[in-house]
Amino acid sequence: MQVMSLKPRNVDFQEMWASLKETVAGVVALQAVERGVWNTRFSDVYALCVAHPEPLADRLYDETRNFLEEHVGGLLQRVQRSAPLESSDYNDGLLSRYVSAWHEYSQGVAYLNSLYSYLNLQHVKRQKVSDAEIIYGSSATVSCPEHDSRQLEVGELGLVTWERVLVRPLATALSSRLVAALNAARDSSPDPSTADTLRSAIHSTVHVQAFRVRAPLSLYVELVLEPFLAAASAHHSRRAAHLLAEGDVSHFMKYVLDGLERELSLARRFLHSSSIEAVRACYEQACVEAHLPALHADIERLLKEASAGSIERQDDLRRMYALLKPLGANAMRPLVDAAHQQAVRDGIALLDAEHPKDEAHSHFVQAMLSLHHKYSELFSDVFGGAQPFVGALDKACSAVVNRRWSGESCARAPELVARYCDALLRRRAADAEADDKLAAAIVVFKYVDDKDVFQKHYARALARRLIHQLSASMEQEEAMINRLKAACGYEFTNKLHRMFTDVAVSADLNAKFQQHLRDNNLTTNSGFFIQVLQAGAWPLGGAMAPLAPPAQLERPARLFEAFYRASFSGRRLAWLHHLCTGELRTKYTQRMYHLSGTTPQCALLLMFENADVVSAREARETLQVSEEAWSRHVKPLLDAGLLTAKGDLRLESPENDEGELALNLSFTCKRTRIKLTCAAAPPNQGTGTNSGTSSGETAHCDDDRKMYLQAALVRIMKQRKVLRHTELIQEVVSQARGSFAPSVAMIKKCIEALIDKQYLERAPGTLDTYSYLA
Amino acid sequence: MSGEDCESLDKGDSDGQKPDKMFTLKKWNAVAMWSWDVECDTCAICRVQVMDACLRCQGESKKDSYGKQDCVVVWGECNHSFHFCCMSLWVKQNNRCPLCQQEWSIQRMGK
Ligand SMILES: [Zn+2]
Ligand SMILES: [Zn+2]
Numbered sequence: 001m002q003v004m005s006l007k008p009r010n011v012d013f014q015e016m017w018a019s020l021k022e023t024v025a026g027v028v029a030l031q032a033v034e035r036g037v038w039n040t041r042f043s044d045v046y047a048l049c050v051a052h053p054e055p056l057a058d059r060l061y062d063e064t065r066n067f068l069e070e071h072v073g074g075l076l077q078r079v080q081r082s083a084p085l086e087s088s089d090y091n092d093g094l095l096s097r098y099v100s101a102w103h104e105y106s107q108g109v110a111y112l113n114s115l116y117s118y119l120n121l122q123h124v125k126r127q128k129v130s131d132a133e134i135i136y137g138s139s140a141t142v143s144c145p146e147h148d149s150r151q152l153e154v155g156e157l158g159l160v161t162w163e164r165v166l167v168r169p170l171a172t173a174l175s176s177r178l179v180a181a182l183n184a185a186r187d188s189s190p191d192p193s194t195a196d197t198l199r200s201a202i203h204s205t206v207h208v209q210a211f212r213v214r215a216p217l218s219l220y221v222e223l224v225l226e227p228f229l230a231a232a233s234a235h236h237s238r239r240a241a242h243l244l245a246e247g248d249v250s251h252f253m254k255y256v257l258d259g260l261e262r263e264l265s266l267a268r269r270f271l272h273s274s275s276i277e278a279v280r281a282c283y284e285q286a287c288v289e290a291h292l293p294a295l296h297a298d299i300e301r302l303l304k305e306a307s308a309g310s311i312e313r314q315d316d317l318r319r320m321y322a323l324l325k326p327l328g329a330n331a332m333r334p335l336v337d338a339a340h341q342q343a344v345r346d347g348i349a350l351l352d353a354e355h356p357k358d359e360a361h362s363h364f365v366q367a368m369l370s371l372h373h374k375y376s377e378l379f380s381d382v383f384g385g386a387q388p389f390v391g392a393l394d395k396a397c398s399a400v401v402n403r404r405w406s407g408e409s410c411a412r413a414p415e416l417v418a419r420y421c422d423a424l425l426r427r428r429a430a431d432a433e434a435d436d437k438l439a440a441a442i443v444v445f446k447y448v449d450d451k452d453v454f455q456k457h458y459a460r461a462l463a464r465r466l467i468h469q470l471s472a473s474m475e476q477e478e479a480m481i482n483r484l485k486a487a488c489g490y491e492f493t494n495k496l497h498r499m500f501t502d503v504a505v506s507a508d509l510n511a512k513f514q515q516h517l518r519d520n521n522l523t524t525n526s527g528f529f530i531q532v533l534q535a536g537a538w539p540l541g542g543a544m545a546p547l548a549p550p551a552q553l554e555r556p557a558r559l560f561e562a563f564y565r566a567s568f569s570g571r572r573l574a575w576l577h578h579l580c581t582g583e584l585r586t587k588y589t590q591r592m593y594h595l596s597g598t599t600p601q602c603a604l605l606l607m608f609e610n611a612d613v614v615s616a617r618e619a620r621e622t623l624q625v626s627e628e629a630w631s632r633h634v635k636p637l638l639d640a641g642l643l644t645a646k647g648d649l650r651l652e653s654p655e656n657d658e659g660e661l662a663l664n665l666s667f668t669c670k671r672t673r674i675k676l677t678c679a680a681a682p683p684n685q686g687t688g689t690n691s692g693t694s695s696g697e698t699a700h701c702d703d704d705r706k707m708y709l710q711a712a713l714v715r716i717m718k719q720r721k722v723l724r725h726t727e728l729i730q731e732v733v734s735q736a737r738g739s740f741a742p743s744v745a746m747i748k749k750c751i752e753a754l755i756d757k758q759y760l761e762r763a764p765g766t767l768d769t770y771s772y773l774a
Numbered sequence: 775m776s777g778e779d780c781e782s783l784d785k786g787d788s789d790g791q792k793p794d795k796m797f798t799l800k801k802w803n804a805v806a807m808w809s810w811d812v813e814c815d816t817c818a819i820c821r822v823q824v825m826d827a828c829l830r831c832q833g834e835s836k837k838d839s840y841g842k843q844d845c846v847v848v849w850g851e852c853n854h855s856f857h858f859c860c861m862s863l864w865v866k867q868n869n870r871c872p873l874c875q876q877e878w879s880i881q882r883m884g885k
């Protein structure tokens with residue numbers, strides 16, 4: 001059973017509304033209402049809603065609305081007084097009267113809403129359109145809540161009434177005063193109470209529609225944001241034009257950036273939080289985007305001066321980047337492009353700087369390193385290391401590294417970087433920083449396009465170091481090979497590793513050979529040491545120099561051959577006499593000299609054991625030195641004065657040589673250690689001209705590239721089994737990128753070759769799909 | 775002069791006025807190259823030099839350490855030679871030498 005007072009009963013509406021209205025008037029005017037009175041009126045609302053026989057809720061609602069309209073009408077008079085609507089004088093008192101009326105009314109209406117709780121809960125038709133209904137469009141039949149006051153709670157009704165009765169008539173007056181006040185606040189911060197008033201007035205336009213589901217900011221946008229942005233845009237344009245007229249770009253950027261900060265803090269202080277981005281965009285449009293040509297025009301100069309060390313210009317670039325970045329890639333492009341071009345220009349100038357001719361390799365690598373270092377630093381400092389600038393630097397380094405000097409068919413980088421490494425890895429370099437320098441060289445190496453050409457040069461130099469024991473340290477050699485492997489993968493360093501391994505295997509082999517000699521009571525009369533290299537891994541040119549060595553050399557060679565044959569099976573051993581070196585001591589001179597030279601040179605000297613003079617032609621025929629190599633070996637002996645020429649000696653045409661060679665028995669020299677030189681054989685015996693990058697070399701490289709591609713194709717197809725032509729090409733190109741950029745034509749040739757060898761076939765019934773044959 | 779001292783010491787080594795040896799060989803650093811003792815440098819099955827690993831082994835060796843690759847050479851009784859890997863796969867299809875069509879039997883393996 002319900003409590004008696006809650007039971008529906010007959011009520012006199014006029015009587016009850018009269019007393020209720022008195023309280024309502026007090027509540028909306030924020031006058032004190034006694035607790036008891038509040039409770040009674042609360043029950044009255046209930047009584048009217050459940051009145052018998054006819055509920056009186058609708059009448060109550062209508063009367064309340066009438067009351068609110070009348071009340072707000074009164075407030076309008078209070079706020080407006082005699083203030084002119086057209087004015088934008090924000091200090092004429094209208095704003096502060098508006099804000100005080102708003103504070104009073106908005107709170108009063110909130111209380112009123114609680115007083116009418118029962119009406120709100122039970123009687124107001126809750127037909128507010130839900131978000132979902134708006135989205136799915138089923139709201140077509142439901143009228144908009146703010147236009148049908150029957151659907152509004154009393155508190156909402158109060159706000160709608162405020163907007164309609166008070167704000168509408170004052171819209172222009174409020175808007176123009178708010179915008180004027182905001183404009184003034186931009187230049188000088190208003191005192192706290194003025195600021196409060198301004199902020200409250202602005203946020204009242206948000207609050208008054210906050211309950212709305214649809215477009216809850218429309219009043220704010222209409223009265224505040226849009227007029228503000230329009231005025232701001234005009235203001236910014238004027239200011240930007242003024243700034244450009246009164247100073248240079250540096251001046252302009254500095255003030256524009258300062259202005260942006262002020263504008264954003266103005267927005268944060270007074271506007272709704274959703275407006276910050278619009279305010280920023282408006283500012284950037286008026287101050288930056290409208291003046292892009294002026295900004296872009298100075299980029300090249302700023303970069304040039306900044307890269308030359310100007311701190312001011314670096315600050316300018318930092319500002320330039322801050323201004324352009326928010327506008328997106330198109331606005332940034334000229335800056336990125338100019339950064340790239342600046343680095344290229346600087347790089348070319350660095351490379352072209354004067355340097356000693358025989359230091360070309362270290363000049364090249366050090367110039368590239370300093371370029372890379374300088375611009376990495378500058379771009380990270382000035383552009384925060386942003387990706388587009390990292391990319392621009394990479395592109396620039398790669399362009400400079402792979403630049404072709406005029407008249408050259410290919411870039412010199414592969415050879416120069418390889419020579420740089422060679423110089424550091426040699427024993428005589430004795431550079432304490434060699435390790436760091438080698439690690440740094442990898443930075444340059446990574447930009448080299450033709451890495452396979454680099455590999456050829458590197459392998460040749462490594463072979464020289466290993467065979468002639470010129471390496472500073474084997475750890476350093478290995479570390480460098482591992483660095484290259486990390487950068488380019490296993491195939492790239494496979495042959496280098498095999499060369500390196502041969503050296504270790506040879507050391508072991510020598511120990512075993514010496515043991516074998518001891519076990520069998522055999523002796524070789526000289527310090528014999530041998531390196532056995534595997535064919536195919538070492539870039540030593542084709543032809544083996546033939547030699548019929550004299551007995552002193554013959555014996556250890558025969559003993560070793562027998563030992564080797566017994567240790568392995570199926571192997572053939574060839575002597576590389578042009579790479580062998582011997583050390584002789586003279587016994588016929590007053591002082592003893594230590595001579596070191598190639599095996600043919602030693603062999604020739606040893607011929608004078610039994611004769612003081614020998615015929616040049618006979619000597620060559622006995623030793624079986626090739627015509628081509630003869631002069632290269634003999635000339636240094638004549639130049640050193642160890643041998644003297646007799647008669648008509650013609651080293652260049654040994655077939656017709658009628659001259660003789662004599663041992664110089666009265667040989668003297670200041671130094672007791674004499675190293676006989678021997679010019680290197682021209683590579684591959686091909687064209688004979690001594691240019692480092694002949695067409696023969698290119699062809700050699702092409703063969704290796706084909707081998708590489710075939711191995712990659714087999715690897716990919718073995719894994720994928722069936723693959724379309726275009727995908728296969730893509731895969732191969734991406735695998736090869738580490739060492740060179742293959743042409744599609746070359747890849748196609750390799751695919752055909754593999755089809756011929758029955759590694760692959762065209763998948764039956766297709767033209768563009770291959771399958772792997774196990 | 776110190777040269778004179780050296781000279782008399784050195785002369786002491788060799789007896790008499792005319793040395794019976796003009797030179798002594800103190801050191802010989804020899805370099806030799808080994809290769810498989812084959813008639814043809816190239817494996818007829820995969821067309822890769824027999825000194826290099828066969829095409830399949832090269833494809834697989836990506837991760838291998840750089841130590842000795844066990845891709846050796848095999849000789850048949852006909853004296854033709856191939857990568858052992860290549861020949862092992864070949865004989866599964868056809869037990870004849872791909873070059874001379876004689877029945878395949880192994881004469882020796884490389885080591
Ligand atoms: Zn093979
Ligand atoms: Zn194999």
Ligand SMILES: [Zn+2]
Nearest residue numbers: 852854871874
């Ligand atoms: Zn055969």
